[in-house]
Every structure is written in structure tokens, then in C-alpha cells.
Amino acid sequence: xxxxxxxxxxxxxxxxxxxxxxxxxxxxxxxxxxxxxxxxxxxxxxxxxxxxxxxxxxxxxxxxxxxxxxxxxxxxxxxxxxxxxxxxxxxxxxxxxxxxxxxxxxxxx
Numbered sequence: 001x002x003x004x005x006x007x008x009x010x011x012x013x014x015x016x017x018x019x020x021x022x023x024x025x026x027x028x029x030x031x032x033x034x035x036x037x038x039x040x041x042x043x044x045x046x047x048x049x050x051x052x053x054x055x056x057x058x059x060x061x062x063x064x065x066x067x068x069x070x071x072x073x074x075x076x077x078x079x080x081x082x083x084x085x086x087x088x089x090x091x092x093x094x095x096x097x098x099x100x101x102x103x104x105x106x107x108x109x
Contacts, residue, residue: 001072006102008065009074013099016091027078027088030063039088053085074098 001009012033016024019038031053032042042049052059066089069075074095078088 001069001074004061005065005069008062009069009095010099010102010106012062012066012075012089013091013095016089017099024090025078027076027090029085029088030066031059031085033066033089034059034062069095 012030015033015036016028019028023038026039028037028039029042031037031049032039035042035049037045063085066075067087070077070089073092076090076092076095078090
């Protein structure tokens with residue numbers, strides 16, 4: 001993991017921690033996490049967001065980081081959604097602990 005993976009992990013995990021457990025199990029896709037939206041908000045705005053999915057470099061970087069973190073088992077995959085950004089991500093036990101440690105570290109610096 002590099003610095004931007006940690007930054008993106010922390011960003012995504014703080015959003016995931018802010019949603020109710022039942023919705024968290026289903027996950028949020030990377031675009032919703034990137035924009036700080038719920039899946040309901042994402043679906044309402046999906047036509048406007050569609051272009052962003054294909055053209056935003058930073059979103060592509062964010063998504064690839066989440067996929068890498070999933071391979072490390074730091075973040076789990078959730079359900080599949082019918083959209084251009086179908087993969088979703090949700091919390092994991094390892095991620096919970098890592099997020100706690102990152103937040104402690106950030107708080108001490």
C-alpha cells in the first residue's frame with residue numbers, strides 16, 4: 001500500500017462507517033464513495049454521473065486503489081449494481097482495525 005491507497009482507503013471507510021449497517025452490507029460503488037453519495041442518491045443522479053465515470057482520472061485512480069485494497073482483503077466487495085460502475089465495496093474486519101489505527105495516527109500528528 002502506498003500513501004494514496006491509505007488516503008483513499010480512509011476516505012472510503014469513513015463514508016462506509018457513516019451509513020447504517022444494513023445498507024453497508026450491500027456496499028457502495030466506487031463512484032458513490034468518491035462523491036460521498038448513498039446508492040439512492042447515485043441512482044437519482046446516474047445520468048449526470050455517467051460521463052464522470054469514464055472521464056475523471058482521479059475517480060479511476062480511486063477505483064483502482066479500492067480494487068487493490070480488496071485484493072489485500074482490507075475492504076470487501078458488496079453486491080453488484082446495474083450501472084457503469086457495477087462493483088461495490090463494503091467494510092471488512094481487517095479494514096475496521098486498519099481504519100481505527102489510521103485515525104489514531106492522524107489524531108496524533
